[in-house]
Amino acid sequence: MKTMQNELLEWYAKNHRDLAFRKDQDAYKIWISEIMAQQTRIEAMLPYFERFLILFPNLTALANADDEALHKAWQGLGYYSRCRNLKKCAIECMKRFHGELPKTKAELKTLPGIGEYTAGAIASIAYKEKVSAIDGNVIRVFSRLYDIQEDVTSIKTRRKIESLVDRSLVQPIDQYNQAIMELGALICIPKVPKCSACPIREFCQASDPASLPIKPEKKKRKKEKKVLYVWVHDGRVHLNKRKATGLLANMYEFDEKLPAHYESVVSLGEYTHIFSHVEWEMQANLVYTNKEDSGFYAMDEIENEIALPSAFKPFYERLKEVIFDEEKN
């Protein structure tokens, strides 16, 4: 029988991407991949996924992970509370679930970092529980399938879509849930959907799919100006650890003031870093200090052990050039 689900499953079997975290059905790997994929393009998280599994191959290793090593493994991926929640979750699983991930969506949802979507994804993909896993792709696909001309971020519309998805669920549930997401990622994409290549176009009610889903306007970002001072003494660089809450919590940063004693200052140029809700307009200066204090690190330490956010990367690269030039002379 020709149903939306059958067409979708058939398309998925032939056309899905060959992704590393689909190689086996290990719940641990699926969990890690789902957390990494939150608000992150699959291609962007793949290299992190491979490296992370070598460093932290199982729940026990993750529960015992060194916090700095964990942040270093996540460096550049963003939303760093995700990796802290991974460790918290691993510890809770040791205590509450005999050292394993629980197997139901309801139990998974009680763990740190695992919300409605991720719980459904793990339960359905790893354990074949017949539950939904509604991410941005699924919202887009269903808003178009049913021509939903409402703000999809409202609770009411969200419930409506959930209901539609729930009624559509079929076995094999792991394949079906991933098929909807894959369609959203490859065919039913934002702005310019590839409807002519869509396996379920005959089931789609959207008259203007490019205009869906409807979302509220985004607020403008605030701008903040920062002047950074990169203290250098004897080829070593001073870094501060940021506070444990808020933006880039627990990550390292350059100073925002001059040291008590210094010899000279050299500009490292300007760079504007854009976050979701704020924009940092930065200018940085290299400052040669004549006193060694605590908190100075060698370049290879920074390279291998220190979690420096991408916001500071351009200045770090310029710093490397300067220090390398000095060593040559």
Added chain:
DNA sequence: AAATCGGGGTG
């Protein structure tokens, strides 16, 4: 319900 939390790819 709205704000917060990263970073990068894309039109």
Added chain:
DNA sequence: CACCCAGATTT
């Protein structure tokens, strides 16, 4: 430039 991405959590 704006938008969005296999969202969760806090306010």
